[in-house]
Amino acid sequence: MAIQASAEQQSALLDLQKHDTALLQLAHRRSSLPQISQVQDLEAQLGSFQLKLVAIKTEISDISLAQAKADNDVSQVVQRAERDQQRLDSGAVTSSKDLEALQHEIVSLKKRQTELEDVELEIMEQLEEARGVQVEIEAQVAATTSELELATQSRDAEFADIDALIAIEMSGRQQIVQSVDAELLALYDKIRIDLGGVGAALLHRGACQGCHISLDATEVDRIRNQPADTVVRCEECRRILVRTSESGL
Ligand SMILES: [Zn+2]
Structure with missing residues (x-):
């Protein structure tokens, strides 16, 4: 049974993902100096x-x-x-x-x-x-x-510079986390940790921005027909697929 969450909640995951991606890059930069x-x-x-x-x-x-x-x-x-x-x-x-x-x-x-x-x-x-x-x-x-x-x-x-950027990202992340439903957040975090850092991706012009695979017409149709507050997952990578006005649906 799919999780239900408002379109705003789902789109907040994309903002959260931006912070998490930035945090991952900063951690990588920090450890590979x-x-x-x-x-x-x-x-x-x-x-x-x-x-x-x-x-x-x-x-x-x-x-x-x-x-x-x-x-x-x-x-x-x-x-x-x-x-x-x-x-x-x-x-x-x-x-x-x-x-x-x-x-x-x-x-x-x-x-x-x-x-x-x-x-x-x-x-x-x-x-x-x-x-x-x-x-x-x-x-x-x-x-x-x-x-x-x-x-x-x-x-x-360099550590100090990166740590300052990490602190900014962490605080931005924290602000979003407070507004995201716990169940949705837990699902996002689990997928993110399992799949190398990306838990939620935008559905953009019929393609998942997580795995960059274009969905076939049937799948796009299926997603289009889902209520806006149904959390959809990518068939290919199982990431949360967030629908916005850019999704091309
Ligand atoms: Zn995908």
């Missing part, structure tokens, strides 16, 4: 740069520890050679065998010092290189952070 994926990409990039920064800082801290150890190794060898030299210079060591041993040790210590200083130098070079990498990564973090800020601002500005 290029800034959304731009922000996501930049967040991912920033995250990876930050991880790299943590890694290089850890590496620098490890190299610094190695540097401290190398410095300490060198100074121990230097101190020991100095002590040996002082003993040698003091004249306290008289036995030629001891003197020879002492001199031999000083030579070994100098050789060891050179080796340790090479290690020290190598570590210093590593440290310098790692600090250079840190500076590069910090620059990347800074550049990405400001890019992300801009993209986020741009996205949020």
